[in-house]
Amino acid sequence: xxxxxxxxxxxxxxxxxxxxxxxxxxxxxxxxxxxxxxxxxxxxxxxxxxxxxxxxxxxxxxxxxxxxxxxxxxxxxxxxxxxxxxxxxxxxxxxxxxxxxxxxxxxxxxxxx
Amino acid sequence: xxxxxxxxxxxxxxxxxxxxxxxxxxxxxxxxxxxxxxxxxxxxxxxxxxxxxxxxxxxxxxxxxxxxxxxxxxxxxxxxxxxxxxxxxxxxxxxxxxxxxxxxxxxxxxx
Numbered sequence: 001x002x003x004x005x006x007x008x009x010x011x012x013x014x015x016x017x018x019x020x021x022x023x024x025x026x027x028x029x030x031x032x033x034x035x036x037x038x039x040x041x042x043x044x045x046x047x048x049x050x051x052x053x054x055x056x057x058x059x060x061x062x063x064x065x066x067x068x069x070x071x072x073x074x075x076x077x078x079x080x081x082x083x084x085x086x087x088x089x090x091x092x093x094x095x096x097x098x099x100x101x102x103x104x105x106x107x108x109x110x111x112x113x
Numbered sequence: 114x115x116x117x118x119x120x121x122x123x124x125x126x127x128x129x130x131x132x133x134x135x136x137x138x139x140x141x142x143x144x145x146x147x148x149x150x151x152x153x154x155x156x157x158x159x160x161x162x163x164x165x166x167x168x169x170x171x172x173x174x175x176x177x178x179x180x181x182x183x184x185x186x187x188x189x190x191x192x193x194x195x196x197x198x199x200x201x202x203x204x205x206x207x208x209x210x211x212x213x214x215x216x217x218x219x220x221x222x223x224x
Binding site for chain 2: 043
């Protein structure tokens with residue numbers, strides 16, 4: 001158990017819909033990272049927040065957005081969903097602002113029908 | 114631009130045999146290198162990392178990796194594998210503002 005929690009574990013929705021994925025980092029960690037893992041794209045870094053501020057941006061689509069709240073939990077919002085958005089979405093956390101040692105959550109499996 | 118290549122998508126190996134999982138990277142700037150393991154239906158777990166210093170890095174579960182700057186490689190090794198090592202292994206590099214993962218190598222340990 002990494003100490004990072006993600007909810008829900010599974011999510012099934014339809015094209016065009018909007019969903020919110022939630023992540024609670026390890027106690028004391030200030031950074032939260034979001035990743036998408038799919039068979040065709042592999043593991044892709046989406047975005048990082050550090051202590052409430054956006055720190056780094058990866059291959060995140062404009063239909064996707066994230067935020068980190070004062071209690072340091074984070075939410076990833078996915079809108080206008082397409083079939084190709086079906087994937088595993090991981091959250092990770094670390095104590096510092098870089099990418100040096102991240103602790104990954106168990107993931108949320110999103111299925112878009 | 115940076116990239117990570119894992120030359121073998123699947124590696125079958127018999128239990129108690131040695132294994133090497135290969136990773137090559139490309140970058141024009143200094144990077145840090147990592148190996149992560151993903152067990153079925155779980156998130157990734159850090160095995161080991163190279164930030165600086167000794168080029169031979171030891172990690173958890175008996176794994177080690179050697180950083181070779183001239184060959185731009187960071188191969189992962191274990192002298193004797195166990196059934197429990199069956200998993201997906203990812204090599205990754207980071208810069209100050211990004212992380213790039215390789216496509217992964219599926220290690221299957223055969224009893």
